[in-house]
Each structure stands twice: as structure tokens, then as C-alpha cells.
Amino acid sequence: MAPKTMGKGGASPFEKIYAVIKRIPEGRVATYGQVAALAGLPGRARLAGTALRETPEGLTLPWQRVINAGGKVSHRPGLGVEEGYQRHLLEEEGVVFSRGGRIDLERFGWDPDAPLSRKRGGGRK
DNA sequence: CGCTTGACCGCAA
DNA sequence: ATTGCGGCCAAGC
Numbered sequence A: 001m002a003p004k005t006m007g008k009g010g011a012s013p014f015e016k017i018y019a020v021i022k023r024i025p026e027g028r029v030a031t032y033g034q035v036a037a038l039a040g041l042p043g044r045a046r047l048a049g050t051a052l053r054e055t056p057e058g059l060t061l062p063w064q065r066v067i068n069a070g071g072k073v074s075h076r077p078g079l080g081v082e083e084g085y086q087r088h089l090l091e092e093e094g095v096v097f098s099r100g101g102r103i104d105l106e107r108f109g110w111d112p113d114a115p116l117s118r119k120r121g122g123g124r125k
Numbered sequence B: 001c002g003c004t005t006g007a008c009c010g011c012a013a
Numbered sequence C: 001a002t003t004g005c006g007g008c009c010a011a012g013c
Helices: A013-022 A032-038 A045-053 A085-093
Strands: none
Touching: A013 A032, A013 A045, A032 A045
16 A cells, blocks of 8 residues: 555545536636646646646546636647537537637636626626 | 656746 | 746656
8 A cells, every 4th residue: 555646635636637627617618727726736737737638538527628828728639639629619518719719718717716607797898 | 767748827028 | 929938747758
């Protein structure tokens, strides 16, 4: 026993990140930094990206709801993945992309403080 | 064990 | 707007 990679709690940082992503409601998006911070890893935004990149198969995660701080989708599409696949999934959830492929975090940014994903709306602004 | 790469972030020039 | 630099942790060779 004593796997040093795991200490107490047994939860490795990756698992925490996965748990946070699973909590992201539909129609909302969160940034890597946001996910990392909620996972208890402030400043480790890269871990969130690495975690998603290394996501084990069999685990269903809404990785598409995780975008970079710029409000843009990452993960360069490779062979086998259509360009804009992530964007398509988000649009299906009701997320609207601005010109240039950017998402308005002011409207679609996930609020961990909000007990109910209340639409912010209305927005006028 | 060490260097390199990576689905990042923030600031500065 | 773009480019460059530092910071952070994990996986691969």
C-alpha cells in the first residue's frame, strides 16, 4: 500500500477535475482555470487541460463545456474529428458563439455560486 | 531520474 | 491585435 502517488483522500487531482466538469450544467461553459480552482487547484489550469487530454475512455465527461479563458474552444481538431465539433455540441445546448468563435462568458459562464443555473438574463447590456 | 511537450492563464511590450 | 515570458503539474521517451 502506500502508493505515494496517492495520499490521503485517495483523490488524485485528475479525479477532482473530472468531478467538477461533471457538475457543469447544460448550456453553460467553464474555463480551465475555473475548473481547476473549483477542483481545489488554483493556478493549475494546465492540469485541467492535461486531465481532459488524458481522459480515460469509458468516462463520459462534457469536455466540450470546458473552454479557455479567452472564451474560445481549444483542442486543435485532428484527423477523425470534424472542425468545429466542439462548437457544434455547445450550440446544441443553447450556447451562442460570437463572431470569431468566441463565447460570451458573461452570459454562458458557469456560476458555481448559483444554486440553480438561472439564466442571466436578459440581458440587456 | 531528467528533459520535452501540452485541451492553460496572466501580464507586459 | 499579436508575441513573449514565467508558472504549474503530469505523461512520455
